[in-house]
Amino acid sequence: MKHSQSTGLIISMKNLFSLFLLLISFFSLAPASAQDINLGLQFVAGGFSIPLLVTHAGDGSDRLFVVQQRGRIRILDANRNLLGTDFLNLGSTGLDRVSRSGSERGLLGLAFHPDYAQNGRFFVNYTLRSTNPNLDGDTIIAEYQVSPSDPNVALPTEKIILGPIDQPESNHNGGHLAFGPDGYLYIALGDGGGGGDPYNNGQNKNSLLGKLLRIDVDSPPQAYAIPPDNPFAGAIPGADEIYAYGLRNPWRFCFDRLDGRLFCGDVGQDTYEEIDLIQKGDNLGWRIMEGMHCFPDYVACATAGLVYPINEYGRDLGISVTGGYVYRGSSYPSMYGKYLFGDFESGRIWALEETSPGTWDRTELLDSNYLISSFGEDEAGEVYLVGYGNGVVYQLIDNAPLPTRTPTPTVTLTRTPVPTPTETPLPTVTATPTSPPSSGVSNWKVY
Numbered sequence: 093m094k095h096s097q098s099t100g101l102i103i104s105m106k107n108l109f110s111l112f113l114l115l116i117s118f119f120s121l122a123p124a125s126a127q128d129i130n131l132g133l134q135f136v137a138g139g140f141s142i143p144l145l146v147t148h149a150g151d152g153s154d155r156l157f158v159v160q161q162r163g164r165i166r167i168l169d170a171n172r173n174l175l176g177t178d179f180l181n182l183g184s185t186g187l188d189r190v191s192r193s194g195s196e197r198g199l200l201g202l203a204f205h206p207d208y209a210q211n212g213r214f215f216v217n218y219t220l221r222s223t224n225p226n227l228d229g230d231t232i233i234a235e236y237q238v239s240p241s242d243p244n245v246a247l248p249t250e251k252i253i254l255g256p257i258d259q260p261e262s263n264h265n266g267g268h269l270a271f272g273p274d275g276y277l278y279i280a281l282g283d284g285g286g287g288g289d290p291y292n293n294g295q296n297k298n299s300l301l302g303k304l305l306r307i308d309v310d311s312p313p314q315a316y317a318i319p320p321d322n323p324f325a326g327a328i329p330g331a332d333e334i335y336a337y338g339l340r341n342p343w344r345f346c347f348d349r350l351d352g353r354l355f356c357g358d359v360g361q362d363t364y365e366e367i368d369l370i371q372k373g374d375n376l377g378w379r380i381m382e383g384m385h386c387f388p389d390y391v392a393c394a395t396a397g398l399v400y401p402i403n404e405y406g407r408d409l410g411i412s413v414t415g416g417y418v419y420r421g422s423s424y425p426s427m428y429g430k431y432l433f434g435d436f437e438s439g440r441i442w443a444l445e446e447t448s449p450g451t452w453d454r455t456e457l458l459d460s461n462y463l464i465s466s467f468g469e470d471e472a473g474e475v476y477l478v479g480y481g482n483g484v485v486y487q488l489i490d491n492a493p494l495p496t497r498t499p500t501p502t503v504t505l506t507r508t509p510v511p512t513p514t515e516t517p518l519p520t521v522t523a524t525p526t527s528p529p530s531s532g533v534s535n536w537k538v539y
């Protein structure tokens with residue numbers, strides 16, 4: 093539609109003003125960009141021996157539980173003091189259940205029941221130490237209980253939920269487990285190891301290896317039941333426990349506290365590390381694909397039906413992804429809604445954010461010196477990092493928050509520029525100096 097020149101000018105001014113109002117509302121509503129984050133790692137506690145995980149019990153105690161690979165679970169109290177007594181010791185000085193060697197073997201996962209405050213139940217994922225070579229190194233999913241008389245000590249009685257699950261090689265055991273918002277227990281298992289999934293477990297729907305499993309641990313007297321809507325439940329061909337398949341070595345997954353979406357880091361073979369957003373029944377592609385690419389060692393590359401990662405990176409940035417958490421804490425609004433993850437070997441830490449549905453932008457936040465074995469959350473949703481080589485737990489903080497981008501609406505047509513940060517950085521992080529990776533800890537990923 094054409095207008096006279098004068099009318100056009102008025103409309104243009106109106107449009108300009110509307111555009112200005114739109115800009116105001118955009119900057120008021122838009123979350124901070126990952127570019128605004130000045131990531132710092134604040135020392136929380138040290139003195140751990142090859143720690144693999146930090147998590148919480150969700151019982152209101154505000155404690156952190158730190159899992160050490162060789163079997164000890166240790167407690168940081170609400171003041172972040174390390175307690176002298178182990179919560180549980182499955183290692184050689186305790187119940188002696190856990191593999192004593194193997195860079196990818198050990199006590200790999202810990203998850204507290206959603207009703208832990210009431211029932212005291214928690215679950216572990218470990219590789220078994222056994223004099224029987226057929227059982228040694230196999231995966232066990234087991235349940236333990238807290239002592240009714242001491243909230244900082246677990247009872248030694250073990251109830252095996254699942255396993256022993258045969259692990260043909262020492263590597264690629266996966267190991268994470270966590271309860272979903274549906275109340276079911278999710279368990280990540282690697283492809284059984286070797287290079288290139290020689291047993292083709294990832295695509296074998298009758299094997300539990302190379303899978304994300306989902307079981308119901310609230311169905312006594314059975315150790316567990318199958319959620320009726322599992323994709324291969326009952327008569328449907330395939331193992332009933334499977335929730336998703338085609339994984340290589342899923343290393344840490346999480347559920348977004350806001351919407352329950354499931355993010356998972358899957359360690360690659362030779363070229364690509366990936367982040368997956370997993371839904372029920374997904375085939376994540378391994379060993380047909382590594383990241384978004386056909387896997388060279390595999391003859392056919394039938395990609396139909398495969399679910400691609402939402403992000404990948406190559407050997408220029410790292411060699412072994414460590415999945416993290418979607419930040420839903422309140423201390424650092426700049427991080428809110430970002431999926432924070434890293435690379436075990438390179439120490440890089442990134443934020444992944446969905447800029448529009450299905451479009452993910454990755455921003456590097458920090459190139460740290462740490463071997464990142466895990467991220468973790470506390471009860472409030474603050475996010476932590478576990479330094480494998482130096483035995484330290486750090487909290488992810490924003491060292492110098494930029495001013496919030498919510499300009500006050502004014503009548504001027506000039507957009508107020510976003511102020512440049514002038515704040516003095518917070519006190520310097522007093523982190524323990526990084527010790528160089530000692531031999532034996534840098535071979536997390538076996539080629």
Ligand SMILES: [Ca+2]
Nearest residue numbers: 324326328330
């Ligand atoms: Ca079945």
Ligand SMILES: [Ca+2]
Nearest residue numbers: 376377378383
């Ligand atoms: Ca994949």
